[in-house]
């Protein structure tokens with residue numbers, strides 16, 4: 001059975017345009033693969049705490065030496081990582097806010113990038129430990145940046161996911177969403193067409 005992890009990172013939770021495109025993609029996947037298992041992580045509805053020194057220290061402390069508070073911090077991060085590990089496919093709804101990803105998504109990144117757990121350092125440099133997965137990103141923007149230096153997100157997301165070992169990443173953009181109703185409607189319609197084309201026609205996993 002294929003397991004999909006859906007990460008929503010819009011302020012508007014499931015009502016966000018990025019979350020809705022991600023949901024439509026999963027619907028298209030489910031049509032092709034009945035019984036698809038979907039794990040949902042809605043960071044707008046249930047934000048991950050901002051990483052601070054105490055939290056990071058909890059990650060660095062050996063499990064057997066963690067205080068009760070540090071155990072709770074590590075357990076929160078472990079639960080997020082378990083969801084990632086369980087997933088064959090990761091579907092990310094990624095709005096652009098103030099020229100970057102949402103702080104909710106960044107906080108999640110800060111909790112799933114764990115040395116010795118999701119990546120490790122080798123003599124050849126860092127190696128991601130979450131291999132064999134595929135990610136799909138649904139990027140929504142008020143303006144239009146894809147293919148220009150103003151697109152701060154695409155390279156960043158490839159870099160971050162690749163660091164964890166997730167190197168197969170597809171992007172669907174819905175841009176110009178704040179450039180008038182015609183621009184918005186056309187862009188969303190194009191994104192919906194693109195996501196239907198992307199949904200794999202054959203099962204991803206037995």
Ligand SMILES: Cc1cc2nc3c(=O)[nH]c(=O)nc-3n(C[C@H](O)[C@H](O)[C@H](O)COP(=O)(O)O)c2cc1C
Nearest residue numbers: 010016017018095096097098099140141142143177
């Ligand atoms: C706080 C905030 C900041 C935003 N900053 C940008 C921006 O820097 N560039 C841009 O193109 N659109 C920006 N927008 C517009 C959003 O990218 C657009 O509304 C998009 O649809 C949001 O996705 P969502 O509906 O999934 O949250 C911003 C919207 C908000 C609410």
